[in-house]
Each structure stands twice: as C-alpha cells, then as structure tokens.
Amino acid sequence: MATVRIPSPLRRYTNGQSxxxxxxxxxxxxxxxxxxQYPGVKARLCDDSGQIKRYVNxxxxxxxxxxxxxxxxxxxxxxxVSIIPAMAGGQS
Numbered sequence: 856m857a858t859v860r861i862p863s864p865l866r867r868y869t870n871g872q873s874x875x876x877x878x879x880x881x882x883x884x885x886x887x888x889x890x891x892q893y894p895g896v897k898a899r900l901c902d903d904s905g906q907i908k909r910y911v912n913x914x915x916x917x918x919x920x921x922x923x924x925x926x927x928x929x930x931x932x933x934x935x936v937s938i939i940p941a942m943a944g945g946q947s
Contacts, residue, residue, distance in 0.1 A: 857885060857930050860937040868893045877936075882913055883926040885936055900938065910941040 856876040861869050869875055877892065879885040886907075890897035900911050906926070907913060913920045914937040920928040930936060 856932060857934045857936050859885060859889065860935065862938055862940055864940060865896060865899055865938065868895045868899075879930055881924075881926065881930055882907075882915065882920055882928045882936065885930055886926075912939045912941060913937070914939065 856878050859875050859877045861873055861875060866873060875889070875892070877885050877888045879888045883905075886897055886900055900907060900913075902908050907920075915923065915928050915930055916934055917937075920926070
C-alpha cells in the first residue's frame with residue numbers, strides 16, 4: 856500500500872483525512888483505487904478521457920510524474936504519492 860497525501864480541497868471526499876493508504880502498481884491504478892474508496896475523487900483529478908488534468912500535479916516520492924512516465928509511473932508499497940492542485944494567481 857502506498858501513502859497518498861490528499862490536498863485540502865479533496866478532503867471532503869476522504870472524510871477529512873490528509874493521508875490515506877491506497878494500492879496500485881501505477882499512479883493511474885492508485886487513482887482508480889482512490890475512486891473505489893472515495894467516490895468523486897477521480898473526477899477532480901482526471902479529465903473525461905482519464906488523463907490527469909494539467910492543473911493537477913502528482914508526485915511520487917517528490918518526483919513530478921510528468922517528468923517520469925505520467926499516469927503510468929510505477930508506485931511501490933512504500934512510496935508516497937502527493938496530489939497538489941496548481942495554485943492560480945500572480946502578482947497584484
């Protein structure tokens with residue numbers, strides 16, 4: 856089981872938990888597992904074609920998956936997956 860860090864906006868789906876355990880051999884499988892445990896999560900993370908939305912950053916052990924294998928990035932039992940929504944804004 857991998858540890859998944861849940862950002863504040865998604866915690867309403869995980870009963871307020873900031874960390875959950877999830878199983879899967881890849882990031883995509885982790886997202887499917889999260890959806891099975893916490894319905895509604897996948898729609899916030901993925902677009903209609905199942906791809907991770909461009910404004911959602913996912914890290915496996917502090918490495919951004921877009922620099923690795925994207926949704927196919929392998930995830931091991933002791934790995935930590937962090938979901939970080941991109942922050943909008945700029946200078947005012």
